[in-house]
Amino acid sequence: TGPHIIGAGWVKDVTDSLDAEEIHYTIFSGITPNPRDFEVMNGAEVYQTSGCDAIIAVGGGSPIDCAKGIGIVATNKKDILTFEGVDTIPIPPPPLICIPTTAGTGADVSQFAIINDTKGQVKIAIISKKVIPDIALVDPVPLTSLGPALTAQTGLDALTHSVEAYVSNASSPVTDTLALESIAQIRDYLLLAQQHPDNLQYRNQTLLGSLLGGLAFSNASLGAVHA
Numbered sequence: 059t060g061p062h063i064i065g066a067g068w069v070k071d072v073t074d075s076l077d078a079e080e081i082h083y084t085i086f087s088g089i090t091p092n093p094r095d096f097e098v099m100n101g102a103e104v105y106q107t108s109g110c111d112a113i114i115a116v117g118g119g120s121p122i123d124c125a126k127g128i129g130i131v132a133t134n135k136k137d138i139l140t141f142e143g144v145d146t147i148p149i150p151p152p153p154l155i156c157i158p159t160t161a162g163t164g165a166d167v168s169q170f171a172i173i174n175d176t177k178g179q180v181k182i183a184i185i186s187k188k189v190i191p192d193i194a195l196v197d198p199v200p201l202t203s204l205g206p207a208l209t210a211q212t213g214l215d216a217l218t219h220s221v222e223a224y225v226s227n228a229s230s231p232v233t234d235t236l237a238l239e240s241i242a243q244i245r246d247y248l249l250l251a252q253q254h255p256d257n258l259q260y261r262n263q264t265l266l267g268s269l270l271g272g273l274a275f276s277n278a279s280l281g282a283v284h285a
Contacts, residue, residue, distance in 0.1 A: 059116040060089045063159055066203040069116050072157065084108040089117075089124045092181065094174045098127035098138045105132045112153040115191075116200075118212065119163030119172075122156050126171035126189040129154055139175055142182040147189070156191040159200040161251075161264040162212025164219055164272020166194040190276075196269055198261035206252050209264075213248040216268040217241060222281035223274035233278035236270045243267030 059069050064087055076083050086104045089097050105113070105128055115125035127138045129151025134141070141147055156166035165171075171184040204212070220240040223233055247263035254260055275284075 059085065059087050059121050060118075061087050063087075063117045063121070063200075066159075066200070068157070068159060068200045068203070072114060072116055083114075084110060086128075089121050091120050092172070092174045093120050093124035093127065094176050095138050096176065098124055098131060098173060101125075101128040102131035102138075110152075112155070113151075114155045114157065115166075116157045116159065118158065118160035119165040122158065122163065122165040122191075123171045123173065125154060125156070126151070126165075126191075127173050127184070130171070130184065130189065138173055138184075139182060141184045144185045145187075146184070147186045150188045154189075154191045155193045155195065157195045157197070157200070158265070158268070160204060160208065160212040161201055161261070161268040162215040164216065164268055164275065166191055166196065167269055167272040168276040170276065194269075196265055198258045198265050201251075201261040201265060202256050202258075204255065206255070209252045209255065210248070212268075213244055213251070213264055216264075216271045217244045217248075218283050219271040219275045219280065220244070220267075222284060223271070223278040226275075226278040226281055229278040233274045236274035237278070240267045240270035240274060243270065 086101045113125045115122045133149040133151050158166045169187050169190050171189050172181050175182050220237040224237040243263050244267040247260050251260040251264045
């Protein structure tokens with residue numbers, strides 16, 4: 059997770075549930091927007107030294123992508139940058155549960171992990187069915203802490219995902235159906251969610267739009283903006 063999500067109280071909701079079941083955990087929050095390669099490696103070291111056997115990601119795309127990277131490194135014992143590309147992960151990562159706190163990235167249902175190569179000063183893409191989370195707990199309540207600007211930015215990101223997936227050369231009737239429904243949800247509810255941030259129905263519809271967009275681009279890939 060990240061420090062802002064901890065401050066919003068959503069992490070405590072998760073740890074309270076774990077405490078109630080007497081499940082031990084370690085919190086790693088050394089993550090910044092667009093997760094860096096060294097943050098992934100630091101997280102993997104914490105994972106190993108703490109004796110962890112699963113990962114819960116609470117946050118937007120950055121914590122989720124970092125969690126995917128940590129899982130990759132934890133089981134394959136190599137630098138995260140060596141896994142750039144398609145189907146480069148020999149050993150599946152440990153179980154991953156994602157709790158998204160934004161309606162934008164689709165990372166909670168996608169086969170993509172985007173990591174910042176700090177020396178090369180580029181973002182790398184790791185694409186594999188092995189990084190698709192095992193469980194995505196998609197709940198509109200955490201979205202109520204999003205401000206107007208972040209609501210708009212993440213919502214437009216989801217919209218862009220769906221437009222790019224729809225016009226992709228790798229699209230299909232299945233991904234087109236997902237992309238079009240995503241576009242419709244965002245069109246109808248994004249502005250309403252921004253104007254009424256505590257309305258769970260509006261938040262849920264934007265979250266559904268993001269999820270459908272994630273399923274669309276995960277299978278149809280993306281286009282110029284995200285490339």
